[in-house]
Amino acid sequence: MTRQLFQDDAYLAEATGVISAVTDEGGLILDQTVFYATSGGQPGDRGSLNWDGGTCEIATTVKGPDGPVLIPADGATLPPVGMEVMQSLDWRLRHTHMRVHTALHLLSVVIPLPVTGGSISDGKGRLDFDMPEAPDDKAALEAVLNGLIEADHVVTDEWVDEEVLDSNPDLVKTMSVAPPRGAGRIRLVRIGAGAETVDLQPCGGTHVARTGEIGPVRLGKIEKKGAQNRRVYLHLV
Ligand SMILES: [Zn+2]
Numbered sequence: 349m350t351r352q353l354f355q356d357d358a359y360l361a362e363a364t365g366v367i368s369a370v371t372d373e374g375g376l377i378l379d380q381t382v383f384y385a386t387s388g389g390q391p392g393d394r395g396s397l398n399w400d401g402g403t404c405e406i407a408t409t410v411k412g413p414d415g416p417v418l419i420p421a422d423g424a425t426l427p428p429v430g431m432e433v434m435q436s437l438d439w440r441l442r443h444t445h446m447r448v449h450t451a452l453h454l455l456s457v458v459i460p461l462p463v464t465g466g467s468i469s470d471g472k473g474r475l476d477f478d479m480p481e482a483p484d485d486k487a488a489l490e491a492v493l494n495g496l497i498e499a500d501h502v503v504t505d506e507w508v509d510e511e512v513l514d515s516n517p518d519l520v521k522t523m524s525v526a527p528p529r530g531a532g533r534i535r536l537v538r539i540g541a542g543a544e545t546v547d548l549q550p551c552g553g554t555h556v557a558r559t560g561e562i563g564p565v566r567l568g569k570i571e572k573k574g575a576q577n578r579r580v581y582l583h584l585v
Contacts, residue, residue, distance in 0.1 A: 349414050349415055350368075350377060350378055350379065350380060350381055350414055350415030350416055351379065351380035351381070351415075352380075352381065352384075352415060352416065353380055353381060353382050354381075354382055354383075354384050354554050355505075355535065355552070358446060358554040358555060358556075358557075359557070360382045361382065361436065361437045361439040361442070362382065362434060362435060362436050362437070363380065363381070363382045363434075363435050364432060364433070364434055364435070365378035365379055365380050365381055365432070365433055365435050366378060366379045366430065366431070366432050366433070367427050367428065367429050367430060367431050367433060368429065369429060370426060370429060371412070371417060374419075374420060374426065375410070375412070375417035375418060375419050375420075376397070376404075376406075376417065376418040376419075376420065376426065376427070377412065377414065377415070377416075377417055377418075378416075378418070378433075378435070381409075381415070381416050381418070381435060382435050382437055383395065383406065383409040383416050383418050383435065383437065384409060384416065384442070384445075384553070384554055385409045385410055385411040385412075385415070385416035385417065386408065386409065386410055386411060387411055387552065387553075388466075388551065388552060388553050389452075389465070389466040389467045389468050389473075390445055390449055390468045390553045390554070391408070391445065391468060391469065392408040392409030392410055392416070392419075393406070393408070393409050393437050393438065393441070393442050394406050394407055394408055394409070394437075394438045394441065395435065395436050395437040395438045395439075396435075396436050397418070397427060397433040397434070397435055397436075398433060398434045398436065399427050399431050399432065399433040399434070400431075402425055402427055403425075404420050404421075404424045404425060404426060404427060405420065405421040405424055406418045406419065406420060406421070407419050407420065407421040407422075441470060442554070443556075444470055444471055444584070445468055445470075445554065446554045446555055446556045447556055447561065447562045447563065447584060448468045448469075448471070448472060448473040448582070448584060449468055449473070449553050449554065449555055450503060450539070450555040450556045450559060450561075450562055451473065451493075451497070451562045451565050451582055451584070452466060452468065452473050452475055452582065453537065453539055453547050453549065453551070453555070454493055454496045454497065454539065454546070454547065454559065454562075455475055455493060455580065455582055456475060456547070456549075457496065457539075457546055457547045458489050458492045458493050458496070459475075459477055459479070459483065459489065459580065461477045461478055461479050462477065462478040463475050463476065463477060463478075464476045464477065464478055464577055471583065471584050472568070472581060472582060472583045472584065473581075473582050474579055474580060474581045474582065475579075475580055475582075476573060476577050476578070476579050476580075477577065477578050477579075477580060478576055478577060479576075479577065479578040480575065480576055482570055482572070482578055483570070486567050486570065489567060490565075490566060490567045493565060493567070493582075494564055494565060496546060496559060497559045497560065497562045497563070497564070497565065498559075498560065499559065499560075500558050500559055500560035501539050501540040501541075501544070501546055501558065501559045502539075502540065502541055502557070502558055503537065503538070503539050503555045503556060503557055503558060503559065504537075504538050504541070505535055505536065505537050505538070505551075505555075506535075506536050506538065507533045507534065507535055507536070508533065508534055508536055509532060509533060509534075510532050510533065510534050512534075513534050513536075513550060519536070519548060519549055519550060534550055535550065535551065535552055536548055536549065536550055536551075537549060537550075537551040537553075537555060539559065562584070563584060563585065564584075564585040565582055565583060565584055565585060566582075566583050566585055567580065567581065567582055567583075568580075568581030568582065568583050569581055
């Protein structure tokens, strides 16, 4: 299994690592990585690997059976198995994903309805809600959302036994994204602390450390998706 360094420190933009395998498709597997693999609506990281005598652009990162698989750009020279490399993220892009991702947690607070899907991209994101009627005051929702951001709540994660989740099914807001599980434990992401907790849900993504770091956001269009669902877009300003 690849050690996923971003789970403990989302702010790690660089780290060393050793190439442990190259897949048949030319994907790179490392002993440990800062590259987040596409999942839960968050895109995989891109960046570069540098080693003694070589460099390789990473176009994206996907999920493999043993953890993230780094996908080199077309035509890139691959580091050999056993080589120690320096991994560097495209930090501007990753940090933007962290800001949008954390903002989507807050969107699920101001629209307290079941989430059926979601997606994050560069500077914007969306959630699909089980919401038969469109909200009648988008400006009011946007004001509450920006209030939660400006309150600069701390964002932390904690691992709990799976039974805690199984006995509190209300914690799972996102029906389409199975929370990360492993060795009987599950990762919860908390916004706010103690009695001031604003949101608590299982999530394996990367988040900013405080909500103020998201900066102001605006709500975009709200699309009807079938009889039951509305797609709500959120943009960093
Ligand atoms: Zn999350």
